[in-house]
Amino acid sequence: MQNLVDKINNKILSLHIPAHPAGLYEPVTYTLALGGKRMRPLLTLLGYSLFKDENEKSLDAAVAIEVFHNFTLLHDDIMDNAPIRRGKQTVWSKWGTSVATLSGDVMQIMAYELLSGYEPSLLKRILPVFNHTAINVCEGQQLDMDYETAENVSIPDYIKMIELKTAVLLGTAIQLGAMIAEANDEDTRNLYEFGKNTGIAFQLQDDILDVFGEAEKFGKQMGGDIVSNKKTFLLLKTFELADEATRAKLKGLLNEKDEQKKVKEVKEIYHRLEVKKLAEAEMQQFYSKALSSLEKVNAPAEKKKKLTDFTNKLMKRDN
Amino acid sequence: MQNLVDKINNKILSLHIPAHPAGLYEPVTYTLALGGKRMRPLLTLLGYSLFKDENEKSLDAAVAIEVFHNFTLLHDDIMDNAPIRRGKQTVWSKWGTSVATLSGDVMQIMAYELLSGYEPSLLKRILPVFNHTAINVCEGQQLDMDYETAENVSIPDYIKMIELKTAVLLGTAIQLGAMIAEANDEDTRNLYEFGKNTGIAFQLQDDILDVFGEAEKFGKQMGGDIVSNKKTFLLLKTFELADEATRAKLKGLLNEKDEQKKVKEVKEIYHRLEVKKLAEAEMQQFYSKALSSLEKVNAPAEKKKKLTDFTNKLMKRDN
Numbered sequence: 001m002q003n004l005v006d007k008i009n010n011k012i013l014s015l016h017i018p019a020h021p022a023g024l025y026e027p028v029t030y031t032l033a034l035g036g037k038r039m040r041p042l043l044t045l046l047g048y049s050l051f052k053d054e055n056e057k058s059l060d061a062a063v064a065i066e067v068f069h070n071f072t073l074l075h076d077d078i079m080d081n082a083p084i085r086r087g088k089q090t091v092w093s094k095w096g097t098s099v100a101t102l103s104g105d106v107m108q109i110m111a112y113e114l115l116s117g118y119e120p121s122l123l124k125r126i127l128p129v130f131n132h133t134a135i136n137v138c139e140g141q142q143l144d145m146d147y148e149t150a151e152n153v154s155i156p157d158y159i160k161m162i163e164l165k166t167a168v169l170l171g172t173a174i175q176l177g178a179m180i181a182e183a184n185d186e187d188t189r190n191l192y193e194f195g196k197n198t199g200i201a202f203q204l205q206d207d208i209l210d211v212f213g214e215a216e217k218f219g220k221q222m223g224g225d226i227v228s229n230k231k232t233f234l235l236l237k238t239f240e241l242a243d244e245a246t247r248a249k250l251k252g253l254l255n256e257k258d259e260q261k262k263v264k265e266v267k268e269i270y271h272r273l274e275v276k277k278l279a280e281a282e283m284q285q286f287y288s289k290a291l292s293s294l295e296k297v298n299a300p301a302e303k304k305k306k307l308t309d310f311t312n313k314l315m316k317r318d319n
Numbered sequence: 320m321q322n323l324v325d326k327i328n329n330k331i332l333s334l335h336i337p338a339h340p341a342g343l344y345e346p347v348t349y350t351l352a353l354g355g356k357r358m359r360p361l362l363t364l365l366g367y368s369l370f371k372d373e374n375e376k377s378l379d380a381a382v383a384i385e386v387f388h389n390f391t392l393l394h395d396d397i398m399d400n401a402p403i404r405r406g407k408q409t410v411w412s413k414w415g416t417s418v419a420t421l422s423g424d425v426m427q428i429m430a431y432e433l434l435s436g437y438e439p440s441l442l443k444r445i446l447p448v449f450n451h452t453a454i455n456v457c458e459g460q461q462l463d464m465d466y467e468t469a470e471n472v473s474i475p476d477y478i479k480m481i482e483l484k485t486a487v488l489l490g491t492a493i494q495l496g497a498m499i500a501e502a503n504d505e506d507t508r509n510l511y512e513f514g515k516n517t518g519i520a521f522q523l524q525d526d527i528l529d530v531f532g533e534a535e536k537f538g539k540q541m542g543g544d545i546v547s548n549k550k551t552f553l554l555l556k557t558f559e560l561a562d563e564a565t566r567a568k569l570k571g572l573l574n575e576k577d578e579q580k581k582v583k584e585v586k587e588i589y590h591r592l593e594v595k596k597l598a599e600a601e602m603q604q605f606y607s608k609a610l611s612s613l614e615k616v617n618a619p620a621e622k623k624k625k626l627t628d629f630t631n632k633l634m635k636r637d638n
Contacts, residue, residue: 120439142343
């Protein structure tokens with residue numbers, strides 16, 4: 001797996017990123033060098049490899065997905081006022097919002113540049129798939145912002161939001177790999193479902209780690225979701241299960257200005273109502289759904305195993 | 320010409336823009352309904368019509384260019400703090416910067432969606448052209464921001480900046496029309512040069528109108544370039560021609576807080592040094608260059624005339 005990550009990182013390093021204007025391109029280089037798990041491009045390569053014995057041809061699409069993902073992070077971090085990402089300053093907090101906006105814009109175009117190299121008939125098939133998902137991701141981000149102030153967000157609303165904002169891109173990452181490998185429509189569709197449901201499980205895991213993970217491993221502001229009153233599965237489930245008194249206490253905590261106190265006391269309520277376990281069960285459910293889609297895919301068992309070795313590890317990560 | 324504008328507006332009206340999430344899509348509808356001259360999509364249709372007797376097939380590309388252009392306006396207006404556009408509130412000032420960022424992002428994807436409908440071989444040829452210009456536009460915006468604080472901006476620097484930020488998109492607008500009409504490479508290249516140099520002339524005209532136009536016709540904040548110390552051709556030329564005393568006075572005015580006084584006194588200096596005439600001469604020079612590229616294009620004279628009737632009018636506009 002490290003070989004594949006190296007391959008992705010080498011491809012990213014080989015991207016032609018001009019030196020000027022530095023204000024535009026420095027943040028692009030900075031962002032792409034921050035690394036991260038490279039989960040999405042790995043899914044593209046692994047999706048391709050299910051049907052072929054190498055993965056060369058899927059590398060451009062893999063990196064297109066990663067560059068697109070990083071573009072969304074630049075813009076999301078502005079909107080969410082996030083100071084830290086992958087243990088480093090976010091672009092807007094380092095260079096300002098104008099820079100983060102424009103460098104994000106150019107990264108979005110770079111993603112399309114990477115796709116534009118595929119042969120005509122393949123390009124014609126992958127471009128609409130990519131566009132559709134890119135639009136879904138924007139819709140997900142909008143819902144995420146809407147839910148900050150919305151009164152009645154349900155757990156299904158929340159799941160739909162993370163599906164759009166996060167999960168569909170994982171689905172499309174693996175789907176593009178399969179399409180480039182000329183997989184048939186049914187296999188391609190099942191792989192999309194596999195990736196999407198893995199993505200929902202992944203985001204639920206992320207929400208759990210935001211509260212219960214270890215700061216130095218996670219590389220983001222700890223308890224950030226609690227501080228910002230983010231209506232995650234954990235918070236929504238707590239409101240659902242809490243008695244009158246706890247609900248009143250929780251409502252009070254939403255307005256608590258002392259961040260440390262707020263995180264500590266909300267966590268105490270989460271512990272008491274055991275919502276972590278419930279979130280983990282929800283996560284398992286989506287991951288099982290993912291695996292049952294993968295089972296239907298016509299590809300050699302040992303190749304599928306390589307894929308599930310990777311996603312199983314994602315489900316057990318601590319960062 | 321009004322027929323063509325109607326055609327473009329009808330196509331824009333027929334775009335599938337979902338109702339939800341409203342926070343994402345309302346600003347898209349608002350922006351596209353603001354209208355404007357539709358100069359870029361008109362160039363695409365006219366470029367196509369040079370070689371064919373209708374223009375149907377170029378309509379999607381025309382609207383892709385217009386949607387892309389409007390996306391850049393949304394983001395530029397955030398970065399430039401611009402309150403008014405086409406006589407109406409800008410998206411960020413009406414809905415906030417997060418909305419303007421994200422709605423801009425989705426419009427960029429919509430532009431690619433429109434292009435993705437072309438047949439494989441054509442898509443394969445137009446996508447890299449579009450990407451290249453889209454990246455140029457971002458570079459131009461970055462240079463524009465860099466020049467706000469840069470000490471030594473020359474007139475050639477300024478011309479290069481407006482070439483990237485504004486002119487190349489006009490070049491590509493007409494170029495895509497020609498490519499879709501299967502024009503040969505030489506004609507396509509000459510049309511790009513025609514559009515690009517027309518675009519530079521157009522921007523110089525825009526700078527002149529910002530200072531000397533009539534507020535109610537122009538639909539933007541008047542004298543905005545003077546207020547923000549924008550290093551336009553007018554200001555740079557004035558610094559070049561001014562004597563010591565005038566230069567000192569001008570430098571003082573750059574820090575003047577009273578906006579009305581600032582605009583009035585800078586305009587007086589512009590009048591005294593007759594830089595308006597020099598800007599008009601510069602504009603004419605680029606437009607002549609544009610016309611000489613058009614002359615080389617192998618297309619019927621009466622069709623070229625339709626195109627120059629349109630661009631001649633652009634050069635004489637008062638808004």
